[in-house]
Amino acid sequence: MSDVRVSSIPVSGGKQILCIRIEAQERLNALRHETTAAIGDAVRRGDKDQDVVLIWLEGAGERSFCAGGDVRSLSYEYLSGNKEKALSFFTTEYRTDYAIHMAKTPVLGFAHGIVMGGGVGILAGCRHKVLTSGATLAMPEVSIGLFPDVGATWFLNRMPRGCGRLLGLAGFRMDAADACFVGLGDRVVREEDREAIFETLCGLDWSGHPERDAQAVDAVLAHFALPLEAGFLAKKPECLRSFALAPDPAAFGEALEAAGRREPHLAKAAKTFADASPFSIHLTWRQLNAGRHLSLKQAFCLELILAARSLEQKDFHEGVRALLVEKDNRPHWQDAHLGAVDSEVIRGCFIPPWPVLHPLKDLPDPALAAGWS
Template sequence: MAELVQLEERACPGGMKLGIITLDAPKSLHALNLDMIRAIDGALVRWQDDARIACVVLQSSTDKAFCAGGDVRSLRTAVLEQPGVVPNPQALAFFAEEYRLDYRIHTYAKPLLVWGGGIVMGGGLGLMAGARHRVVTETTRIAMPEIAIGLFPDVGGSWFLNRMPGRTGLFLGLTGAAMNAADALFVGLGDYFLRQEERATVLDALALAQWHDNDEANHQQLQRLLRSLSAPDATLPASEVRQHYDTIAALTQAPTLAEVAAAIAGYDGDAPWLQKAAHALGKGAPSSAALAWTMRQRTRHLSLAQVFQLELIVAVQCCAHPDFAEGVRALLIDKDGAPQWQPASLDTLRAAYLDEFFVAPWSTHPLADLA
């Protein structure tokens, strides 16, 4: 619903304005539905063309979460209501418009600040990753946990995971391991560390700033302001990714997915974070692991637009294959934690089956106009 996204234009000195987009669906941890996507995108388009809007802020109405992902429950229902329809119309509309919004954020000319406090998962990270100014806080918990529901790290994950240090992006995509604020700064998903309680103070400071009629000057102004308000590094939590960087490199160094998955599953150290990651991969969908691995290889030299175009093909094909509906059922509907994956293991996953996910079910790509 449009009312799940609140829009505000706050007056600033000199006749300029601050545009504020607030996700306001606290019961679902601000999970995105199609109406919310359209409301956010519509505001960004209008404000990009409004010379009075100097800076845009994207946040949520609560401290618990920025955005916990997409509304996969509704997507599952839509898929089950039209079995065998490829692409499913609702899934196509959702993913196409979500990826278009994410691409817009990556390429947005005006300063766009995303306040990534609390839970930031899946589609929430799609909103955050491409912004030029990303705040993380002591409450930030970031993850791409698609392996648990028969999807793959999408919303540009094929782009930003490939650009993380070493093979950390591969590890995070395969395991869905959670990251904190220090991790986000280390892997390039965050730019500034501020205390969650400082959000209102930051918004007030932005509203009092002397903005310019030049986007680049405003980017620099926002950067200076956020750096001046940033919390000292001493208050950052320890980075799990940085701490275990060498172990991650060792676990993911093999040339095949089967070897890497076996190495991660066989981790016998005493680090709880790595133990949890290994468990998640072991319980996750083999098809999702294969897609994460294959997308890393196929997108390595693609442009951002090409990445989103390929992700759209794979996303709608995921909805046409059984693991997505089964994963959502096991995790969010019945909550039995016992998904019956098809295939049940990487050993039984055939190349021809994986190839099905990369077949475009249309003659003209819905995102062909991305440049």
């Protein structure tokens, strides 16, 4: 049985709403290769179909929109010798995320519960980012020896100053208000209003013109939106400023630790940073700096290089073992502390492993002047 259910709902004027639902509740809708492939195929087909006026993306069950990639399976495949299959997971995932970003047909992500890693990547590309009031978002990759990917090189760098570092380096967990502040949410609604929102959208007089239809969708969402007060991040500009001004990972850690002592809301992020893979911290730091001015395509191309190199490192597999397989929560990182990380190892992670063409070279990007090929 497929992890993805795709259905077409007829609406006015002979048009359709394409509904894509991730159905893997037993693993919190975590993404496997076939899951992301099916989502990407459905999005691309819907975007080409002139009768499709809206693409609706959601996760089944009460607990999660999408908890990220199924990294347990990914690590197992790699360690079992299926290295190309493991890397193809990232290639397919990035193609799917990019297709969502580039779709001309409005895409609505209805995100509830847990939204992490790959789930954030799906949501980030949606034209309409709808969060339920109980949603929790995070990019926790540094905790398992990885780095924030799925386009994070691009969207973390476009958040209010300091926020991208807090999310990417410390896995800060955001509620709906924080997510809207950083640009990962547009509207916050009650989860129980999902059916009413969908039915109202089905009853619209659809024009078939993407921009006009997107405005009509937003008017519906505005009707159901909850009043939103400023969240934690919006109220703490001094903390964010200290994170943005940190000159290196160690200084960032010191600023975060100091902020965590004053602000209990940051204490968990400070612990996440302290316990994270030193390799991942340095890799993410350089990733965010290098990606500051990249296009979206360039960002995904860079991330595929980093993903390929991260699979070669011990820390990813050790992080998966410690946090997700044996769950002893005691990873033995390849570097004892931040100061022990070899800068040449980090530099090497930015060198493409492919002798000729980058696997994502064919992604459409008319604005791209110079790629990673």
